[in-house]
Amino acid sequence: MEIKLTELSNKEKAMFALRALYASHGFSMFRMSKFEAFDLYADNRDFMDYASIITFTDTDGMLMALKPDVTLSIVKNNRNIGDDIRKIYYNENVYRVSPRTRYFKEIMQVGVECLGKVDDDCICEVLLLAAESLSILSKDAVLDISNLDILSQLIASCRVPREAEEKIAEEIGKKNIHGLAQVCRDYDIGPARCELLKMLITTYGKPEEVIPKLETAFAKAEGAEEYMASLGRLKKIVKAFRGSGFEDMLNLDFSVVSDLKYYNGIFFKGFVKGAPDGVLSGGQYDKLMKNMNRNSKAIGFAVYMDNLGRLSRFEGEEVVIRG
Numbered sequence: 001m002e003i004k005l006t007e008l009s010n011k012e013k014a015m016f017a018l019r020a021l022y023a024s025h026g027f028s029m030f031r032m033s034k035f036e037a038f039d040l041y042a043d044n045r046d047f048m049d050y051a052s053i054i055t056f057t058d059t060d061g062m063l064m065a066l067k068p069d070v071t072l073s074i075v076k077n078n079r080n081i082g083d084d085i086r087k088i089y090y091n092e093n094v095y096r097v098s099p100r101t102r103y104f105k106e107i108m109q110v111g112v113e114c115l116g117k118v119d120d121d122c123i124c125e126v127l128l129l130a131a132e133s134l135s136i137l138s139k140d141a142v143l144d145i146s147n148l149d150i151l152s153q154l155i156a157s158c159r160v161p162r163e164a165e166e167k168i169a170e171e172i173g174k175k176n177i178h179g180l181a182q183v184c185r186d187y188d189i190g191p192a193r194c195e196l197l198k199m200l201i202t203t204y205g206k207p208e209e210v211i212p213k214l215e216t217a218f219a220k221a222e223g224a225e226e227y228m229a230s231l232g233r234l235k236k237i238v239k240a241f242r243g244s245g246f247e248d249m250l251n252l253d254f255s256v257v258s259d260l261k262y263y264n265g266i267f268f269k270g271f272v273k274g275a276p277d278g279v280l281s282g283g284q285y286d287k288l289m290k291n292m293n294r295n296s297k298a299i300g301f302a303v304y305m306d307n308l309g310r311l312s313r314f315e316g317e318e319v320v321i322r323g
Helices: 010-024 071-076 120-137 148-158 162-173 177-186 191-202 207-218 224-241 286-291 305-310
Strands: 002-004 035-037 055-057 063-066 085-097 104-116 141-147 250-253 264-272 280-284 297-304 320-322
Touching: 010 085, 010 104, 010 120, 010 305, 035 071, 071 104, 071 286, 071 297, 104 120, 104 305, 120 141, 120 224, 120 264, 120 280, 120 297, 141 148, 141 224, 148 162, 148 191, 148 224, 148 264, 162 177, 162 191, 177 191, 191 207, 207 224, 207 250, 224 250, 224 264, 264 286, 264 297, 286 297, 297 305
Parallel strands: 141 250
Antiparallel strands: 002 320, 035 063, 055 063, 085 104, 104 297, 141 264, 264 280, 280 297
C-alpha cells in the first residue's frame, strides 16, 4: 500500500514527513501505552501539574492516568544506559489542559529523545534535527536557543530564596524588565547582577552579534570561567550550523526558559510563520533524569502538531509513505 502525502491533511502530512526524517537519521520508533500509573506524576509533581490530569481507577484498584506527558514515560521505561546513546522518536497523543482554552485537549506530538552518554556532538545533532524539522514545516522558521546554565549560575550568585529564583526566571521568560527590576528590589539583588539579569532579556539576535556582547558583560563577573564555558558551548553549536543551510534560522534568546529544577544546559523553541505559538520545544533534562534515579544524560524535543492546524498549507517536500 502506498499513501501519497497529497491525499492527507496538513497535520498528517507533517507527521509522516517528520517520522520519515527521524528514521532516516537512525532514530528508532518508541511506542508506549496511553495510560500510566498516577504515581509517576505524583512523584514528579514539580515537573507536571498532576492536579489537572485525567484519572481513572483500573480493575485492580490502581489509580491510572491518561498520559499528559511523553518525557516522563520515556525516562521511566529506559533504565540507565551507561556509555551508549539510545536515539528514539515517537508519535503520541497526550491529554492535558490547553493553556489557551483551559479545557482538556488531546494533543498529538512527534518528537525525538537521546538518552545515555549525551555529549556536545549529540546536542548539536539534535539541534540540527530540530532545525530540519522546522524547515519541513515551513520555509519561514526561527529556532531560538538559550543556555540555562548561564541563567542558573547567575541566579545562584544572587543568593536569594527559591521563591525569588522562580520569580526571576518567570519575569525573564515573560521579557518583563520592570517586573524583574521589582524582584531585584524586593530581594536586595545588587545593581551589577540586576543589570546582567536584564541583559538576558534585552540581548537577542544572531549568535555572532550576541555572544561577543555576553562575553564582554560576563568577563568580570563572579565565576567568569563558568560563564565562558557555557558561552563556548553556544559557539560550538553555531559552528555546527555552518554549511547546514539552517544558519539564518538560528537566534540566541535567553528569555527561552523552562523549569530550572529539571532542565539544564541548552534549551530551545521553534516558530513558523502562520502559527502564533511555538510549534517545537526541547532541551537537556539531566536534572529530571537524576530525579528519577538515572545516571544518564538526556536531550530531546517535541513538535506540537495541534499548532500546525493554523498553517494555511504544508510546505514540506512530497514524499511517499509505504507500508
